[in-house]
Amino acid sequence: xxxxLAAIAxxxxxxxxxxxxxxxxxxxxxxxxxxxxxxxTEHGVKNDSTLMQTEAIQRVIDLAHSNGGxxxxxxxxxxxxxxxxxxxxxxxxxxxxxxxxxxxxxxxxKVIDTRLEGRCIKYFAALINxxxxxxxxxxxxxxxxxxxxxxxxxxxxxxEVNPQCTNLEELRPxxxxxxxxxxxxxxxxxxxxxPFWTTHLYKCERVRIHNVSIFAPAEPVKAPSxxxxxxxxCKDVHIKGCHLSVNDDAIALKGGKGPWAxxxxxxxxxxRIIIEDCTFGYxxxxxxxxxxxxxxxxxxxxxxxxxKAERLxxxxxxxxxxxxYEHFLVEGITGNAGSFIYIQPWTQFFDLQDRKDxxxxxxxxxxxxDITMDCRIFFDVVEGPGQYLLSDFTFxxxxxxxxxxxxxxxxxxxxxxxxxxxx
Numbered sequence: 001x002x003x004x005l006a007a008i009a010x011x012x013x014x015x016x017x018x019x020x021x022x023x024x025x026x027x028x029x030x031x032x033x034x035x036x037x038x039x040x041t042e043h044g045v046k047n048d049s050t051l052m053q054t055e056a057i058q059r060v061i062d063l064a065h066s067n068g069g070x071x072x073x074x075x076x077x078x079x080x081x082x083x084x085x086x087x088x089x090x091x092x093x094x095x096x097x098x099x100x101x102x103x104x105x106x107x108x109x110k111v112i113d114t115r116l117e118g119r120c121i122k123y124f125a126a127l128i129n130x131x132x133x134x135x136x137x138x139x140x141x142x143x144x145x146x147x148x149x150x151x152x153x154x155x156x157x158x159x160e161v162n163p164q165c166t167n168l169e170e171l172r173p174x175x176x177x178x179x180x181x182x183x184x185x186x187x188x189x190x191x192x193x194x195p196f197w198t199t200h201l202y203k204c205e206r207v208r209i210h211n212v213s214i215f216a217p218a219e220p221v222k223a224p225s226x227x228x229x230x231x232x233x234c235k236d237v238h239i240k241g242c243h244l245s246v247n248d249d250a251i252a253l254k255g256g257k258g259p260w261a262x263x264x265x266x267x268x269x270x271x272r273i274i275i276e277d278c279t280f281g282y283x284x285x286x287x288x289x290x291x292x293x294x295x296x297x298x299x300x301x302x303x304x305x306x307x308k309a310e311r312l313x314x315x316x317x318x319x320x321x322x323x324x325y326e327h328f329l330v331e332g333i334t335g336n337a338g339s340f341i342y343i344q345p346w347t348q349f350f351d352l353q354d355r356k357d358x359x360x361x362x363x364x365x366x367x368x369x370d371i372t373m374d375c376r377i378f379f380d381v382v383e384g385p386g387q388y389l390l391s392d393f394t395f396x397x398x399x400x401x402x403x404x405x406x407x408x409x410x411x412x413x414x415x416x417x418x419x420x421x422x423x
Contacts (some may be wrong), residue, residue, distance in 0.1 A: 002320065015325035016298040017274065017365060025029045026238050026274055026317040030185040030208050032137050033090065036070040038063065039398050040079065045346075047100070049078035050115045051260040056109060057081055064090050074098040074142055078382070082108025083125035083173065088133050089384040094142030094189055102127040102195070104158035115232065116168065118257035118292025120266045123168065126177035126200070136178060144191050145173045152194035152221045166349065167225050171385045172196045178261070192216065194226050197345055198246065202232040203268075208238045212413050216246040218282050223247040227395070230254055230290070240274075245281025252290040257321045261294050269295035279307045285314035286337070287330070295324045306335035311375065311380070314339075316346035317388045320353075323361035337373060339380035340400060343411075345387060361388040369396040377420050379407035388411065395420050 014022050037229040045053050045062045053185050056106065057072075064070030069089025076097035082105075086092065090231045092098060103109070109124040116123050127146065127308075130136045138144075151172040157169050175194035178184055179202040187210045191198050198214050201207055209229060216226035228244040231237055244250040256267025286309045293316070306312060312333065315325055343363065352358075361384075378400055381390070391413040400422045405423070409415045 005200065007297070010392045016300065017329045017367060017408060018298055020298065022274070023236070023358060025206060028136075030187070032139065032185060034133065035089070036064070036067070036345050037073050037082035037093070038070045039073040039075055041075055041077075045079060046077075047075075047077040051083070052080050052103060052108065053105075054082040054084065057085055060357060061086055061090055061300070074100050074140075080222070081127065083110045084128055085125070086128070086130040086133050086136060088114070090130065092139070094138070096141035096142065098142035099145050100127070100141070100143070101145045102147045102175070104147045106151075106171045106173065113202075114177065116181065118254060118261065118267070124171060124173045126174035128176045128318055129321060130178045130181055132180045133178070134182045137142040137177070137187075137312075138189055139185070139187050139190065139413050141188050144175060144188070144189060146173075146192065146198070148172070148193045148195035148223055148226070148302075149221055152223050155224050156222070167196070174198070174200050175225070176200065177202070178277065179203055182407040184208070185210075187211055193223065196225055197227045197230050199228065199234065200230045202235050203234065205235045207234060207237045209237075209242060211241040218247040226291040227252050231270050231273060233270065234338070235271045237270075237273045239278060240276050242278045244278065244283065246283055249285050249314070250280050250283040251275060251286065251288065252288045253296045254290045254292045256294045257292040257318060259322075259352050259359055260338070262322050269296055269297055270299075271297050273299045275301045276303050278304045280309050280335075282305065282308045283310070283404070285309060285311040285342070288310070288314040289316060289325045291316045292381065293323060293325075294321060297326050299328045301328070301330045301333070303332040306337055306373070308335060308336065310338040311342040312337040312339065313341045313368070315343045317343065317361055317363075318346050319358050319387050320350050321357075321361070322359035325363040325366075328367065329366040331373045332369045333373065335373055337375055338373045339377045340373060340402070341368070341391065342380040344380070344382045345384060358387055362391070363388065364391045367394040367396070369394070370399065371397070372399045373401070375400060375402040377404040378402040381408065381411050383408070383411045394418070398422070
């Protein structure tokens with residue numbers, strides 16, 4: 001640990017928490033190749049917000065693909081659609097005043113082989129889908145509107161009848177699902193009102209999400225499970241300059257769940273994630289190691305403003321899943337949250353299957369520094385003997401005002417405090 005801290009002091013922000021260098025890719029600008037533009041209204045799509053146009057828009061995507069690639073352009077107006085599938089060489093531009101709006105009828109979304117809640121299953125496609133589309137981009141100043149209110153109301157009615165119903169039992173689509181793709185770029189757009197998760201990335205590498213606004217309401221109708229960004233078995237992800245406010249986790253790190261999740265090749269780690277210069281409105285947590293997560297390493301969360309988040313950092317510890325969270329740096333955060341750090345067992349839909357023992361989990365190398373915040377609870381942490389071990393935490397240069405200022409330092413093996421003011 002001392003060597004890592006020395007390296008950070010020497011090289012500043014060019015070093016990941018484990019001491020390895022941050023690649024130049026994180027500092028470089030996205031390079032979006034020139035491609036012909038296919039304005040959808042010039043290819044048979046009508047500017048009519050009441051007309052379902054899934055097939056017409058898909059034909060434009062397929063035409064661009066067959067011609068060697070192109071940028072699908074949503075012009076000013078509102079265009080209603082079910083699931084769309086982008087092909088290699090295609091991308092999406094939504095111009096200012098333009099809206100791609102999702103159908104509120106689930107039958108307008110195809111059932112496909114996909115990934116959800118830490119498993120590869122058959123479920124509904126998202127509104128925007130890209131599989132194996134290297135260089136895929138979503139850009140512009142327009143909006144993707146998931147039109148989720150009907151789905152949200154139906155979910156809460158189902159929960160009223162059956163409080164144990166799962167997220168998947170209320171059939172609803174995500175807004176964006178991108179899988180097995182490299183050099184993904186999402187910039188400038190406004191993503192809102194997703195029926196389910198908003199942006200889901202699975203097995204992607206080199207992903208930039210820059211200057212994007214993501215919103216789903218907490219009232220008057222709560223948007224359940226409307227995570228802003230779900231990072232699932234990905235490497236090299238840069239989230240910068242975004243505003244995130246949703247009725248679930250703002251940024252969730254996923255990767256698999258279950259007693260043998262670490263043995264399943266469909267699952268895996270998230271590695272080298274940088275989140276910076278973002279603002280967070282209401283959310284369940286600004287950054288979460290999610291309930292479907294087995295290994296997260298080298299995560300930097302810095303220079304952000306948080307307002308009305310229920311938690312700043314949440315480590316969900318599943319007793320039915322082996323988990324490893326290591327080498328996190330949280331620094332330069334200001335604002336307020338319900339809990340500064342929250343670590344407790346997560347037992348929703350607990351299932352050990354055929355495993356007889358509780359798999360051990362670990363969180364280590366968690367460093368939180370240069371933070372000024374107001375909180376209800378400073379150290380919202382429960383010890384987990386026999387389930388998880390917390391070690392090598394560092395709190396440094398913290399100025400925290402909290403209703404509950406307590407901190408059970410015995411919950412962590414190797415807990416360094418330096419210039420911590422909790423009042």
